[in-house]
Amino acid sequence: MRIDIVTLFPGMVEPVLGASMLGRARARGLVDIRVLDLRDYAKGKHRIADDYQFGGGGGMVLKPEPLFAAVEALRTPGARVILLDPRGRTFTQKVAAELARETHLILLAGRYEGVDARVSERLVDDSISIGDYVLTGGELPALVVTDAVARLLPGVLGAEGATERESFASGLLEPPQYTRPEEFQGARVPAVLLSGDHARIARWRRVQALWLTWRTRPELLKSTGLTSDEQRLVERFERGETPEQIDASAH
Ligand SMILES: C[S@@+](CC[C@H](N)C(=O)[O-])C[C@H]1O[C@@H](n2cnc3c(N)ncnc32)[C@H](O)[C@@H]1O
Numbered sequence: 199m200r201i202d203i204v205t206l207f208p209g210m211v212e213p214v215l216g217a218s219m220l221g222r223a224r225a226r227g228l229v230d231i232r233v234l235d236l237r238d239y240a241k242g243k244h245r246i247a248d249d250y251q252f253g254g255g256g257g258m259v260l261k262p263e264p265l266f267a268a269v270e271a272l273r274t275p276g277a278r279v280i281l282l283d284p285r286g287r288t289f290t291q292k293v294a295a296e297l298a299r300e301t302h303l304i305l306l307a308g309r310y311e312g313v314d315a316r317v318s319e320r321l322v323d324d325s326i327s328i329g330d331y332v333l334t335g336g337e338l339p340a341l342v343v344t345d346a347v348a349r350l351l352p353g354v355l356g357a358e359g360a361t362e363r364e365s366f367a368s369g370l371l372e373p374p375q376y377t378r379p380e381e382f383q384g385a386r387v388p389a390v391l392l393s394g395d396h397a398r399i400a401r402w403r404r405v406q407a408l409w410l411t412w413r414t415r416p417e418l419l420k421s422t423g424l425t426s427d428e429q430r431l432v433e434r435f436e437r438g439e440t441p442e443q444i445d446a447s448a449h
Contacts, residue, residue, distance in 0.1 A: 199298070199348075200301070201231045211340065223353075229351055234272065236265070241263065282306065283336075288329065289328045289346070305340040326339070369418060370408060374410075408431050419432065
């Protein structure tokens with residue numbers, strides 16, 4: 199997959215892309231990520247990419263011409279052009295999985311007061327928001343999208359299937375994880391995880407994932423197809439039982 203990030207501030211984006219998983223994935227050719235300076239597509243001696251907005255109100259807005267020129271230069275057949283925009287549809291794991299099936303993403307990072315509306319009206323296929331808050335620019339959102347999408351590409355994470363149990367993949371949050379030491383400041387790792395009993399561990403993880411989701415993000419359960427067993431567990435939580443009591447009653 200190829201991902202192009204078009205920005206007025208390439209220096210904000212490049213260092214992140216060179217580090218850790220993304221850096222390794224790029225070096226191994228698993229994903230081709232390019233950072234393009236919007237100013238390179240702006241005309242005139244000063245390569246100005248922003249201007250005052252009509253109607254007053256103060257603040258600068260990105261001009262349409264450089265963004266249209268950038269997309270024209272970068273577009274490949276099948277490319278999906280995305281504007282990062284707080285007014286766009288909300289980015290979720292489901293959207294990340296959808297984008298990971300594309301061959302080429304062109305991500306346009308806005309700045310200042312935003313972007314000339316003709317860009318969202320006539321140039322882009324999609325506008326994406328990373329959440330209900332306003333950042334100073336689209337660079338961090340573009341990195342968020344790039345990271346979440348790239349780690350879903352085959353080979354990027356190394357261990358195959360590592361994303362399956364993760365939060366949101368199954369509609370639930372991921373259950374708690376522990377590593378050594380077995381005891382830390384008096385807190386012990388749950389005995390079941392040390393038991394070697396894979397069926398019991400799998401059940402413990404499922405109960406914990408369900409419990410965590412029910413307690414902190416109950417709205418996720420509405421869009422998750424729960425099995426009748428999981429539905430019964432939720433009813434037990436609602437009656438006040440804890441995962442520990444449920445686990446104890448099973449043995
Ligand atoms: C300061 S913001 C503009 C906000 C705009 N005036 C508004 O109220 O919707 C500048 C740029 O940052 C990016 N941005 C800010 N917050 C974002 C978010 N939550 N999701 C995606 N992009 C965001 C967009 O590219 C936006 O054009």
